[in-house]
Amino acid sequence: MPQLIAGNWKMHCLAAEAVALAQGIAAGAQGIAAELLVCPTALHLAAVAEALHGSSVAVGGQNCHQAPQGAHTGDIAAPMLRDLGATWVILGHSERRLNHGETDELVREKTVAAVEAGLTPIVCVGETTDQRAGGAETEAVGWQLAGSLPKPFTGVLAYEPVWAIGTGKTATEEDVAIMHGFIREELVRQFGDLGQAIRILYGGSVKPANAGSLLAVANVGGALVGGSSLDPREFLAIARAAQAG
Helix, strand or coil, X not given: CCCEEEEECCCCCCHHHHHHHHHHHHHCCCCXXXXXXXXXXXXXXXXXXXXXXXXXXXXXXXXXXXXXXXXXXXXXXXXXXXXXXXXXXXECCHHHHHHCCCCHHHHHHHHHHHHHCCCEEEEEECCCXXXXXXXXXXXXXXXXXXXXXXXXXXCEEEECCHHHCCCCCCCCHHHHHHHHHHHHHHHHHHHHHHHHCCCEEECCCCCHHHHHHHHCCCCCCEEEECHHHHCHHHHHXXXXXXXXX
């Protein structure tokens, strides 16, 4: 299975900028073995999906509500994302967990809603600086895995050490190997043989300079890219470093 390189654009880009960024990525995507995915703000999903129509680059959302519709002012439902052209959605990102108080239970409910709407979820887990400093990183991630994933689970995992997001810090290859190995063991424990096939992305200051070494680590099924996904050259350079699988 090819590695997945997913770009999380977060709260960046005005409409014209988002379309130009998407077009720049699509223009350089030929010959890349990895799967490519970009996740713009929901406001620009339709425009980005149209710009990428017919290309090899998929489109996803950054979040969805757990209900398919209803009186939820300011939220967006999974079927709405699908209607706009999304086929993926990021759920449980550390910024959602921290800034919006999202719990494992809520992330699990959203994951179920995403699958029911025909979206492939990318469920994020990861430890904070304090948890790692206290030696509780695997315990923290283990609880998130147990609470955030429905049974069965047909999506993708993303391990994002919170202390390495937007800080310029990056987990070492050994750090990544240990945590991805632990996550793989937990997935197999929860889902049996199916747990072997679930891709585990690494997310945390992935850049062209470190992408090759990080993507070569065992049990790394791709990358969830933040800042570098806002530059077509950097994002494509990371994608070219991916393993064909």
